[in-house]
């Protein structure tokens with residue numbers, strides 16, 4: 521019986537293409553997930569800046585309430601001034617008032633500094649927002665493209681599988697059976713072309729007698745070394 525190596529190599533080519541598209545398909549879910557994480561990270565930067573602003577506002581409120589407390593003390597001291605009997609008491613109270621006032625000055629400086637910080641944080645929030653929105657727009661497009669690619673590859677895989685299913689019955693059963701057996705053990709590559717008298721998969725030299733038998737194309741011959749189905753590669757035109 522003549523061996524139709526064209527059909528066998530076509531089968532291997534189909535299997536090879538299915539393998540390649542499957543490999544790409546398998547990576548897509550992780551790529552999609554990474555895009556989502558990337559978008560999320562961009563929006564976290566906004567939340568972080570907003571938290572910073574909240575902290576700033578809290579600090580300012582504390583400073584303002586501290587200032588109010590000290591002002592209340594000063595009012596109390598001023599009230600006490602009217603009732604003092606001695607110069608010593610009087611100057612002691614003045615000193616208290618002076619110290620309290622300098623504390624207020626210090627707090628007010630801090631308040632101004634925190635207000636300036638708030639302006640910076642406000643800008644930071646705006647920048648983070650526009651950056652996140654820009655990134656989201658771009659990444660969403662990447663995601664759409666990837667989903668489209670996934671669909672196309674799934675479609676392609678379906679077509680390849682149909683072609684394969686149509687081809688297998690055209691190959692004599694014992695040949696396709698052998699092909700499938702070697703397919704499983706040889707990492708999906710059951711055929712090896714002989715190029716310049718060598719098995720191209722394992723690089724062993726093929727004996728002249730085996731070469732002659734191969735040229736006849738009347739029987740399946742396995743490589744003595746790697747166990748794959750050998751065939752003479754026809755010069756491509």
Ligand SMILES: [Zn+2]
Pocket residue numbers: 712719720721722723724743744745746747748
């Ligand atoms: Zn070999």
